[in-house]
Amino acid sequence: MGKKHSLAAVIVTAAVAMTACGGGGTGAAEQKELNVWFNDPGPKLQDTVKTLITGFEKSHQGVKVNLRFIGGADTHQQFVTAIAGGAPPCVATLGNTWTPEFAQMGALAPVDLTPDQAKQKFVGSMVDSVTNDGKIYGYPYNVANRALVYRKDLLEKSGLEVPKTWDETKAAAKKLAADNKADGVAGFGIVGGEIWYYLPMVWNWGGEIATRQADGKWQATMNTPQAKAAFDFYASMVRDDKVAPAESAGWLGPDAVQSLSLGKVAMGLYGPWQVKSLVAQKPELKDKLGVALIPNGPGGNNDTFAGGSNLVIFNQCQYKEDATALLHYMVQPENVTKYTSGIGMLPAGLDGMKAEAETGSFADDLYRPFVEQAKHTRYIPTDPGWGRIEGKGSIINAMQALIGGKSDVNTTMSDLNTEMNAAFGG
Incomplete structure (x- = not known):
């Protein structure tokens, strides 16, 4: 994460394995399932994540999210293995230093943003981390800078x-x-x-x-x-x-x-x-x-350097419309700040960052300079x-x-x- 940042990059993942893409049956009433892997942020923030996911399910009838907390030194390998095995996640939050690698592997799907639109919504250095060949391969989620x-x-x-x-x-x-x-x-x-x-x-x-x-x-x-x-x-x-x-x-x-x-x-x-x-x-x-x-x-x-995480959609996701809806939901200022305030990072979205700086946990004089510093960040070379x-x-x-x-x-x-x-x- 530093970032990779020194905190071992916080990773939020929403995934649909091949066996889960079909749900429990066939026909119009089929329930769609999104399996969510989330790097374990500790008991307090686990509850915050669970509450966010429950809110998404209530507002998206017919979509069930299975939440699983993951983490550790082998997290990157878990993704690589899933891709190689033909069962990658559907939606995932990847550390921003991993995103170019998976995009250039062809594992990620472009999202519903142009580069210009992304720059208007998110911190520029984080947009750089999801940009590949003129397409955007994720929504920047949180940003970590020193x-x-x-x-x-x-x-x-x-x-x-x-x-x-x-x-x-x-x-x-x-x-x-x-x-x-x-x-x-x-x-x-x-x-x-x-x-x-x-x-x-x-x-x-x-x-x-x-x-x-x-x-x-x-x-x-x-x-x-x-x-x-x-x-x-x-x-x-x-x-x-x-x-x-x-x-x-x-x-x-x-x-x-x-x-x-x-x-x-x-x-x-x-x-x-x-x-x-x-x-x-x-x-x-x-x-x-x-x-x-x-x-x-x-x-x-x-x-x-801007560390942090990006919400991405993997190519093999069957339910890309619902996956996109999850991305939209997670980056809404009122939602992302509930999580970023707890982990002490900033939302990568400009609206969320503004909310944190004006009335949130970064409104304190001690923390406000981190918001200004986030405007002076860059990204590493995007070579795999x-x-x-x-x-x-x-x-x-x-x-x-x-x-x-x-x-x-x-x-x-x-x-x-x-x-x-x-x-x-x-």
Whole structure:
């Protein structure tokens, strides 16, 4: 999800297996069944999902939804196996980094939106994740992005303003680390074990992760001066400046959250779901925390990655009209916000996002900057080989090599570029 985001992408799936497509009989009175798989969000949100599904059934007589909660490391493989076996889901919410893969496999059906219509209804970066060859293969459902989270009290004590550029961020981190050395507080908490915290910095430096060629193929651009400078800057906060804990080279998102919870970092990049969870566990921290937009880089932008999930319809779905009705129902602002508020993410629909920002859980001053940051998001290259890049850990390995000083930046980024191009061409 990060996104894939660090939360292990929330996945909502509505599916009709081949045996269920025919229902329980024949004729006009046949009941149509949609089997729904939903990544287990915990007992409280399970009830929210059940209530939403019940509402859909009441408003769509003759359609029965069988709800099943799924999840875990093998979720992606469950979809692959179902497709290969000729019994894929009918409607599914896929992590947005998976959607291009399944669309390009021919497993997904186009939905009832043109690209222009989709851009008017949903966050643009999420629309990019469902666009393939000029067609739209899903409804963006929720969006997950990070912003700069900082300790207001520590910045005030050090006489610092909230940094607006990456250079200002490093300077502030140095002072925060020095001023709070006795308490063991790091100036900035990096997350070396998850690419979504630092890969977008390539954009901040004015570079691209990869570019699409005239023949439609993707070409990696991680060996450019911008990409090298962005990665080396992030690594240097641990390697050279010592403003981040040495162990943060291998941190995942939860490690960074725990460090913030324990008062051991003064600043870092976090998602709203992480901040909401932290405040729920330690309410006394809320007044000490502030959220701001991600710092601008030398490239003049503060764009970051948009993680999240998309509602899609699989090609073999017999009941596409009812599947489309389910998509419409799930993304209605009054419905999607009931779920996204609980998981601490934003609706991917612009109307739902507006409702959250004005009167919902993101109306709070602490969380409102995440809404603005969502407007400054981009999507990764839509090549199906991206999954191989993630799975192999190529980008993480490059960052950790830089942090550890095991390889110079030119060699490291050149090797990374070669690995990525091999995956794109595979």
